[in-house]
Amino acid sequence: MRAETKTCAAITMVAGLMLVTLAPREAGASDDALAIGQEIYEEFCAACHGYDGVKQIPEAPNFARCERLEKDDETLLVIIAKGKGDLMPPWAEELTGQQMRQVLAYIRTFPAKAGRRDPACKPAGKGKGTERSKDAKR
Numbered sequence: 199m200r201a202e203t204k205t206c207a208a209i210t211m212v213a214g215l216m217l218v219t220l221a222p223r224e225a226g227a228s229d230d231a232l233a234i235g236q237e238i239y240e241e242f243c244a245a246c247h248g249y250d251g252v253k254q255i256p257e258a259p260n261f262a263r264c265e266r267l268e269k270d271d272e273t274l275l276v277i278i279a280k281g282k283g284d285l286m287p288p289w290a291e292e293l294t295g296q297q298m299r300q301v302l303a304y305i306r307t308f309p310a311k312a313g314r315r316d317p318a319c320k321p322a323g324k325g326k327g328t329e330r331s332k333d334a335k336r
């Protein structure tokens with residue numbers, strides 16, 4: 199009996215914890231999307247593009263200096279999906295469309311962190327690329 203009560207309490211606690219940890223994830227999409235984007239970036243992209251967006255191989259663009267980030271999200275998402283040249287791999291098989299958007303939104307935070315203030319280097323708007331993209335095109 200005692201053991202059963204303990205198990206029950208444990209299950210209730212675990213369920214409670216899950217609710218606590220899951221609930222904000224649903225609500226505050228934007229910050230969470232950036233956190234997920236960071237995880238993806240550090241796992242798949244940082245080896246070449248650098249943890250802070252400073253390129254690690256000469257062929258890669260330097261995101262911390264906003265290189266290539268003047269392009270709009272749609273253009274960059276196609277390149278992320280399909281790859282480019284000999285060294286930039288295609289990611290469509292590894293990542294979902296949403297994950298690619300999240301990782302791109304994270305990439306767009308590098309120039310500001312590095313002190314760049316160019317208008318074309320603005321970080322992505324709250325998870326949606328379209329409005330910011332119009333600015334960036336000009």
Ligand code: HEC
Nearest residue numbers: 242243246257258259266274277278282283285286289301
């Ligand atoms: C093996 C090294 C490598 C890895 C890993 C890598 N990249 Fe790249 N990436 C490159 C190189 C090199 C270029 C430049 C390609 C060119 O211009 O020919 C590039 C270019 C880019 C560009 C700019 C495209 C443009 O318009 O020129 C973006 C955006 C990008 N990478 C995103 C990512 C993302 C997101 C990931 C992880 C999911 C990633 N890369 C992983 C090497 C890499």
